Amino acid sequence: MKCPALSLVLAICGSAASGGGPCGGFVAAGDEIRAMLDGHPLLAGAALLIGDREGVLHESYYGSYRPSTVVPVASASKLLSGVAILTLADDGLLDLDAPVERYLPEEFASDAVGLKSTMTVRQMFAHISGLPGDETSGVLSDTTITLAEAAAEIACCVPLEDVPGASFAYGGLSMQVGGRVAEVVSGRDWESFFVSAVGGPLGLDSIDYQGLGPTTNPRIAGGAQSNLRDYGRVMAMLLGGGEVDGVRVLGEQTVAEMMMDRTAGLPRRSPPPPGGEDYGYGFGGWVSRVDADGTTVGFTSPGAFGFTPWVDLERGIYGVIMIEGSRQVVLDHLDAIQAAVEAEVDGCASLCPGDLVEPFGVVNFFDIAAYLDRYSAGLMSADLAPPLGSLNFFDVAAYLGRYNAGCR
Template sequence: MNFRSRIPAALRRRAGAAVLTLLGTTTVRADCDFSPLDTAMQELLQTTGLSGGAVLVGRRDGVLHEQYFGDYTADTVVAIASATKLLSATRIAQLSARGTLALDAPVSSVLPQFTGTKGQMTLRQMFSHTAGYGDDEDSPVLRTNQPSLAAAVDTVACCVAMPNGWTPGAQFAYGGISMHVGGRMAEVATGQDWQQGWNAAIGVPLGITTIDWQGLGATSNYRISGGARSNLRDYGRLLQMLVNDGVGNGRRVLDIAALPPLFADNVGGLPIAYAPPSAPPPGQLRYALGNWIESLPDANGLATHSSLGAFGFFPWIDRPRGLYGVFMIRGGANINATARPVYLQMLGEARALVDGGACVTVEISDAILRDGFD
């Protein structure tokens, strides 16, 4: 039986027109009208003058909607800025659950060159912006011209002081240096290069081919907090694995034990020493490992999480609904002021459509997309 014959004739007739507009995709939604999301993206592109964009919405059982605009296609790869943080934190949570790294052990136990107050930082603090560094995204140690991640982190150990008055575990201060140190801890603990280790343990099992840490230029100083790049589908593969409690592409990628620390709030009542302009206000700010917590947990302790990038790459996971999505554009440093309201609109509309119960998931081959339906 070919793929085409497994789709009911009535569904083929209903979805036909929509499918023909999605050339080059491999999945499509039916019976669920995502046109408001598409209209919102088209209006954003017209307003900003950007050349293209893309949007993906899926749930545990597959992709509900995938659409490309302007010159963006399924092959378009963009730098994802701080959306990198969730990718990196997923690897840290994986290593912790496997017993390779301890989230609450001091950095000095793995990197003895860190001494004094610096040596007290923990991985949990490093990946939740509570380790004592922050407001440091422009630091030279994060740049691509450094010879390696190891060399950059050695420079942090010897020569990059924490801001005056900041100490591990005492405040939330958003930044990149602490995650940089955490990435080097993973290299030392595993004996693997960061990028190669992530790919072997997460990328290959999920069938990911475009994610690496070369988004800001060729480098061996992998910017753990913001240097990755991806296409739409590959990031979606990671998100689908997360809403499936660690299972993706037919295999377990994350142990169940990795999920609670990945998604638990690490800020609590800590004072906010520094947060980016798009962050929630103090009192509402909640941050887990490499991701923002955007809603209060439900009765099962599940919430909505995001890892928004400064260039307009916005991934999100609605764990109560088993829903995920990626909003993908590539703009300048100030794009989020315009793009974030559109992202929030899309998130709300996706939830409403799924809550309505009409969405079904249909997988369709590229050949059928080219040929159309009867």
């Protein structure tokens, strides 16, 4: 099938209404989000992002939410922090399995803190360090101290509840120590380290660790904030095995190890998140699903305010639900939202990559018009090619490539 001349394509830009067909519309998922908001009128809004290895499939905003909206992501911070820490390991600067005493010898000297000195960063980011599973500790919420002072207080004054590596306890204390290790190894404060390791390479403008208010003690496990697109870019990188749009942040094997369950068979001293009773835990995120061989195919890091990112390696997609409310509000609708996304993606697998509107099963002028309507409206579902985050001729060319591919 040949494409019409580009001049003709551009001439019709904005002339047709964009469709919500079986590939890219995600109408059922959007309906479920609207139902969630209708049932909780105090919520300001929500947003949904779905992508695959080729780019953004769908981006939608509800209520007062816009692309510029930034929300605190709570425990979705753990995934971001995990990615940042792992860059140090990839660069050969950090041994994830070395005792913490190697990096913080004054605070965690073995003759002063005993077994606590043997904790490793890998254990810290899998919540198996032996420290309490505590998200409410004053050392985490004290905004007047530094991360160095927080780590020192944990070293001196927070007793272990178990031998490192012996049990699982979900919380923020161990990750706070891990964050301080990153500061020492990188020679930067946490905020600037994150920018250099992740934010800068991926072009993330909205992510910092001031999501719970101004602080000099960034909460590594729960203090980040982000807009939809920036967090989605991190998820796209993970789906891509550590790389997105030619930018490599992590090694492919590092991503695989990040998503490996480190808690199988261990007793749990704290419960999993609601809805995740069967989850394992990797490095900064929950292992939500494994295949018959035990290989991770689902990875997520939901936050207490409802912000929920996930990677589905079986389908080759990632998703982000952005909301600032509560985990339970999203949980009541999460299965339905994800099922709707999965059904649409599964249905698209046998269709045409350029098929956007009726009649489905064929690509024609109406699909081109629908794409260009999205493009002219500035919707990021039209953002198909690097540089991502802006719409330009390369996106149009990428769509025309899909159009030319016809139907399978």
